[in-house]
Amino acid sequence: MRVDLKNLIPGLCGLVFGGWLVYETFLLDVDLAYSVGGGMSAAGYPRLLGLGILGLSALIICKSILKRFLERAVANGQEESSVDRSGLKKVGVAVLGLVIYTLLLNTVGYLIITPFVLALVMILVGARNWLYILATSILLTISLHLVSLYVFHIMLPEGLLE
Amino acid sequence: MAEVINIIGGLVSAVDLNTALAMLVGLSMGVLIGVLPGMGPLLGAALAIPFTYYLDPVPSIGLLIGIYQGGNYGGAITATVLGIPGTPMAAATLLDAYPMALKGQASEAVTLAAVASFFGTVFSGVLLIILAKPLAKIALGFGPAETMALALLGLTTIAALSQGSTIKGLIAGLFGLSIATIGNDPITGLTRFNFGRTELEGGIALVSMFMGIFAVSELLLQIERPVRAFQATERVGIDFTMFRTLGNKIRLYICSSLLGVAIGIIPVVGNSTASFFSYKLAKDLSKRPEGFGKGEADGVIASEAANSACTGGALIPMLALGIPGDPVVAVVMGGLLIQGLTPGPTLFFTQPDVLTGIFGAFLMGGILLLPIGLASISIFIRVLRTPLSILMAAVLLLLILGTFWVQRYILDLWQLWFFGIVGYGMRKTGYPLAPVAIGYVLGPIFEVNLRRTTIVMSGDFLGYMMSRPITMTLLVLVGIALLLPVFQSYIAHRTQRHRQEPSGKN
Numbered sequence: 089m090r091v092d093l094k095n096l097i098p099g100l101c102g103l104v105f106g107g108w109l110v111y112e113t114f115l116l117d118v119d120l121a122y123s124v125g126g127g128m129s130a131a132g133y134p135r136l137l138g139l140g141i142l143g144l145s146a147l148i149i150c151k152s153i154l155k156r157f158l159e160r161a162v163a164n165g166q167e168e169s170s171v172d173r174s175g176l177k178k179v180g181v182a183v184l185g186l187v188i189y190t191l192l193l194n195t196v197g198y199l200i201i202t203p204f205v206l207a208l209v210m211i212l213v214g215a216r217n218w219l220y221i222l223a224t225s226i227l228l229t230i231s232l233h234l235v236s237l238y239v240f241h242i243m244l245p246e247g248l249l250e
Numbered sequence: 251m252a253e254v255i256n257i258i259g260g261l262v263s264a265v266d267l268n269t270a271l272a273m274l275v276g277l278s279m280g281v282l283i284g285v286l287p288g289m290g291p292l293l294g295a296a297l298a299i300p301f302t303y304y305l306d307p308v309p310s311i312g313l314l315i316g317i318y319q320g321g322n323y324g325g326a327i328t329a330t331v332l333g334i335p336g337t338p339m340a341a342a343t344l345l346d347a348y349p350m351a352l353k354g355q356a357s358e359a360v361t362l363a364a365v366a367s368f369f370g371t372v373f374s375g376v377l378l379i380i381l382a383k384p385l386a387k388i389a390l391g392f393g394p395a396e397t398m399a400l401a402l403l404g405l406t407t408i409a410a411l412s413q414g415s416t417i418k419g420l421i422a423g424l425f426g427l428s429i430a431t432i433g434n435d436p437i438t439g440l441t442r443f444n445f446g447r448t449e450l451e452g453g454i455a456l457v458s459m460f461m462g463i464f465a466v467s468e469l470l471l472q473i474e475r476p477v478r479a480f481q482a483t484e485r486v487g488i489d490f491t492m493f494r495t496l497g498n499k500i501r502l503y504i505c506s507s508l509l510g511v512a513i514g515i516i517p518v519v520g521n522s523t524a525s526f527f528s529y530k531l532a533k534d535l536s537k538r539p540e541g542f543g544k545g546e547a548d549g550v551i552a553s554e555a556a557n558s559a560c561t562g563g564a565l566i567p568m569l570a571l572g573i574p575g576d577p578v579v580a581v582v583m584g585g586l587l588i589q590g591l592t593p594g595p596t597l598f599f600t601q602p603d604v605l606t607g608i609f610g611a612f613l614m615g616g617i618l619l620l621p622i623g624l625a626s627i628s629i630f631i632r633v634l635r636t637p638l639s640i641l642m643a644a645v646l647l648l649l650i651l652g653t654f655w656v657q658r659y660i661l662d663l664w665q666l667w668f669f670g671i672v673g674y675g676m677r678k679t680g681y682p683l684a685p686v687a688i689g690y691v692l693g694p695i696f697e698v699n700l701r702r703t704t705i706v707m708s709g710d711f712l713g714y715m716m717s718r719p720i721t722m723t724l725l726v727l728v729g730i731a732l733l734l735p736v737f738q739s740y741i742a743h744r745t746q747r748h749r750q751e752p753s754g755k756n
Contacts, residue, residue: 098679102421109428112443127705130435130442133697137428144421151417175474182473183671190663202650206643209469213476215639224640232647240304242655 095152102145109138178212185209197247202229261610269607272309273615276316277622283317284324285630286641290337291321295581296464297645299457299588300652307589308607312615314582315561315608319371319615321578322558323623324630326363326550330356331486331631339557342525346542346549353545361492362547364623366503366554369496371616373507373555374514374562378569379609382598385570389595392720394706398699399724401692404573407516407731409685416735418681426689427696429454436698449661456584457656458665459690461649463683464577466670469645471677476638486631488624495551502532502548503555510556514563514575528556558619562612569593569605572695577684583691594695 113135128136189205206225215221236242276298283294294317302310325340330347343363350359392400405427409419432443433453444450496503506528513524532552533542542549564575565582572594574580586593591601598605653666673683707714715722 094679098418098675098681101675105425105428109443116440116442127703128701130438130440133701134428134431134442137424137431140424141421141428144417144424148417148421179470179474179674182470183667186667190660190667193663194660202647206647209473209646210639210643212473213639213642215637221639224643228643228647232651236651236655240655242658244651244654 092152092156095148099145099149099152102141102148106138106141106143106145110135110142113138182209182212193247194245195247197249198244199229199233199246200248261606261613268306268309269312269611270614272305272313273316273611273618274622276313277320277615277618278626280317280320280322281324281327281623281626282320282630282633284321284337284340285327285633290325291318292578292581293465293468293645294321295578296461297648297652299460299581299584300656302585302588303656307586307591307601307604308611310585310589311582311608312611314585315565315612316615318561318578318582319367319558319612319619320622322561323364323367323554323619326367326554327360327627327630330359330363338522339525339560340553341522342529342553343550343557345529345553346544346546349543349545350547350550355545356486357489358492358547359550360486360627361489361624362495362550363554364620364627365492365496366506366551367558367623368616368620369503370507370510370555370558371561371619372613373504374511374559375609375613375616377511378562378565378612382566382570382605382609385566386595386598389571390599392595393718394699394702395714395718395721396724398696398703399721399728400571400573401696401699403724403728403731404567404571404575405685405689405692405696406728408688409682410731410735415680416732419685422676422681422683423685423689426686427693428689429459429686430690430693431697436694437701447661449657449659454690455653455656455659455662455665456587456690458653458662459669460581460584460687461653462666462669463673463676463686465645465649466666467673467677467683469642469649470670470674472638472642486627488627495547499548499551502551506532506552506555507559510559511563511566513556514560515566516575522557524560525553525557528552565612569597569608570595572692574688574691577687580684580687580691587691592695 113131116131185205185208189201192201203222203225206228207221210221210224215224233244236244279294279298280291283291295314298313298317302313305313321337322339325335325337326343326347329335329340329344330351333344333348333351335341335344347359347363350356389400405423406420409423410416430453433451434441441451509528509531510524513527529542529549529552532548533539536542536546536548538546564579567573567575568579568583572583572592574583583593591597591604649666650663653662656662673686675681676683676686703714715725
């Protein structure tokens, strides 16, 4: 029986999120959280939301498993909708690049690190000419830095250039 | 008389330089974004949100409304020239605009689309001014139970009737409501779910959340599957003879615009539905229905007028009741919240000058849409040739800086990427994004009024609800909204089974 990952993974994420939300509401200070005059407390409302997410996510998972159980096996062993692994890899690389960018922004500085992340995104969407990638990423970085400085009067992180 | 003077005063104040500039920038940006396939006014509005911090209330909302209006029209240019709708709402326009272009009538088609958009927008602006305040006056009499039920109706309708499964829509809505609980509790002030960070005591940054869930997720989708570059080679200009249709086809303009406003008022139904409904109605009532789909001017008028009239219709429940009818309007509502203004009935009486300024800006946008739309045709067609890599790099940098400019917190960037990844995952697995945004903006209103209701009813739920007929009616509508997709699915299943049954028996 093939597993319907498209519904199972978000269903599990929903269970984790809903469970975490309900758990956290029990850690809130109940005495302080109780509304004056009764009624739903500051902990009660998010708890209700968490239980709703838990219940609906469980329903999604059950529906997905039941649907697969009742469905006939895929004819002739054909693959169902295949996942575009190369596309997902590119997204993974982009996300990693953005995470590294954010970690290093304050330390290295906007002017130094931004062209790298822009170049990365340009390569991932198909640009191949290195001169073109370099020129575009540097020009965009500098022009928006000038807009930030002279139009909005906001200093961007200088990092190593300080 | 005083009302009329107020409205005229608002319209005049909307013509101040800042608002006029904001509208011009918004309209131009909106048309540009509408022209580029895969972008759309939602992305444009999300990108523009950080800039609203630096503007006064009326120009900031004018900027967002301009993007909304321009974006709705811009898709028609791409639909005509390339046969691809630049935005989903231009899909109905394409049915006749592209055949017109193939017959060498591209200039007529884009001009007609501009004229119809102008008419629809201005018409809906007038109705917005007429209807919003009376609706707000009715809503002023609402207590916490009614407000809670109204917020629930808005959220449930959007969650249940969005594309995809109802359960997924409801989960998305609950997720939006949940992230709105981060920060200080609106009633007791207790800090909730802030992970020990003082930056989160005010809640999740609205800019990071909106830009992440809509714009970053779109960026990641484009990285996963880049759209190929387009080549628009057709020379397209303005055909001034199309202005004559404002005289000889005025009934079609008015009917299509009325339909657009009516559909715009209903949450979630949206511009695409309005344009297809109007197209179908125009075809059914036309003396030449066989011409539709082969380059019939009435098809372009009906779809564009309805699509543009939806913008005014969608603003009516947002301004009067505080219930956003679609994701773009939710972003506009976010713009109001950034300015410290809570949309809803009280705004009409606490900040009437701001509201009349918004009405004036909307009307000004409708009027300016015609010259900007026409003047920008040949410019924006050239933009279609811009390589995707440059566009994506520019969008990414605007996302980073737009988020950073607001509070200069690196934590806001982390939130941006978090919501971007969540939005990407939701899009890949069939979860709608609109309920998350609407849950987030409606969350505080819903929570406060729900908890107030539970205090007032003191445990006697049934007795209290029986004494509130409006609340009961709204809750019944919530039930209908939840059951309607189930009913529709059952009917579709039965129809399919009926078709599959062998015809005739021995």
